[in-house]
Amino acid sequence: GAGVSQSPSNKVTEKGKDVELRCDPISGHTALYWYRQSLGQGLEFLIYFQGNSAPDKSGLPSDRFSAERTGGSVSTLTIQRTQQEDSAVYLCASSSRDLTGELFFGEGSRLTVL
Amino acid sequence: AQSVSQHNHHVILSEAASLELGCNYSYGGTVNLFWYVQYPGQHLQLLLKYFSGDPLVKGIKGFEAEFIKSKFSFNLRKPSVQWSDTAEYFCAVNMPGAGSYQLTFGKGTKLSVIP
Numbered sequence: 001g002a003g004v005s006q007s008p009s010n011k012v013t014e015k016g017k018d019v020e021l022r023c024d025p026i027s028g029h030t031a032l033y034w035y036r037q038s039l040g041q042g043l044e045f046l047i048y049f050q051g052n053s054a055p056d057k058s059g060l061p062s063d064r065f066s067a068e069r070t071g072g073s074v075s076t077l078t079i080q081r082t083q084q085e086d087s088a089v090y091l092c093a094s095s096s097r098d099l100t101g102e103l104f105f106g107e108g109s110r111l112t113v114l
Numbered sequence: 115a116q117s118v119s120q121h122n123h124h125v126i127l128s129e130a131a132s133l134e135l136g137c138n139y140s141y142g143g144t145v146n147l148f149w150y151v152q153y154p155g156q157h158l159q160l161l162l163k164y165f166s167g168d169p170l171v172k173g174i175k176g177f178e179a180e181f182i183k184s185k186f187s188f189n190l191r192k193p194s195v196q197w198s199d200t201a202e203y204f205c206a207v208n209m210p211g212a213g214s215y216q217l218t219f220g221k222g223t224k225l226s227v228i229p
Contacts, residue, residue, distance in 0.1 A: 033216065040123075042221035043204065056216065091158070102148070103217060105158040 002026070004106035006092050012112045013082055021077045021109045025094030032075050033095075033103060034067055038088040046090075049075065082113045116141040118205055120220035127195050128228050135190040135223050137205030147188040148206040148217065149179055158204070164188065175199070197229045 005024040013019050025032050034046040045059035049069045060066070064082075069075040079086055089110050093103035121136035139145060149161040162173025169181040179190045188205060202224045206217040 031215065035219075040221065043206075043219035045216050045218065048216050050215065059216075093158075102160055102163060103150075103158075105150075107157045 004092055004094055004104055006090075006106035006109050008109055009107060010110045010112075012114065014114050015084060016081055018078065018080045019082055019111060021079075021090050021092075021111070023075045023077070023092030023094075023106060025073065025075070025092070026104055029094035029096055029104070030072065031095045032069055033093045034075070034077050035091040035093065036088045037091055037108065043091065046077070079111075082111075084113050087111055087113045116207060116209060116218050118207055118218050118220040120203075120205055120223050122223045123221070124224045124226070126226045126228065129197055130194050133190070133192040133195045133199070133225070135203055135205075135225070137188045137190065137220060138186050139188070139205075139207045139218075140186065141207065141209050142186075143209055145207050145209055147179070147181060149173065149177070149188075149190050150204045150206060150219075151201050152204070152222075153201045161190070161203070195225070195227050197227045199225060200227045201225055 004026055007022045011019055030051045032049045035043045036046055037043050047060055047067045048056040064080045067077045089108040091105055091108045093105045095103050117140045119138045147164040150158045151161045152158045161177055162171050162179055164171045164181045172178045177192050179188055181188050202222045204222045205220040208217050
């Protein structure tokens with residue numbers, strides 16, 4: 001597709017369960033980002049992938065969070081043993097290799113942990 | 115760590131009023147600056163950006179922003195708002211000179227325009 005695609009768009013899970021969120025970036029974009037958007041908190045950086053370089057994981061809030069990017073394209077964000085405070089909208093964005101930093105965002109995956 | 119401050123959490127204006135949303139950042143080196151907008155039910159999209167050159171940049175839908183380096187500011191302006199400008203606005207910065215490509219966002223300003 002022409003834009004960044006994320007799935008699922010909505011996920012309701014029980015506390016303690018694991019969840020996987022998927023992101024399919026714009027074709028040809030080498031940089032991929034995950035952000036978390038919580039009400040009143042703005043966008044919180046989670047992790048950044050650029051090409052074959054080691055990812056910047058500095059924003060991951062705990063070791064329950066992990067992400068991978070296979071083949072330089074699709075990325076999966078995994079949250080293990082979910083907690084209620086993990087409830088948020090998880091946004092994926094991609095950009096081209098240059099340093100202009102313009103990000104193209106997906107619609108997000110809304111996670112609700114009961 | 116760098117930070118971005120947006121001074122107003124929620125702004126309410128009548129149509130045709132002028133708009134100015136404040137944004138300040140904390141990094142003293144070379145920065146790229148952005149304003150993103152999120153309309154209700156839609157994804158974030160770029161409104162305008164500044165990399166270098168003329169500090170007054172113009173974006174889509176009549177928006178503009180002015181980079182004032184001495185004040186570490188990048189305020190967003192529009193002379194006359196419309197109901198369709200109702201949205202949440204996010205200021206963001208990255209620091210390519212420091213090797214930081216990730217965007218750091220402010221907490222956002224919600225704009226409500228009353229017809």
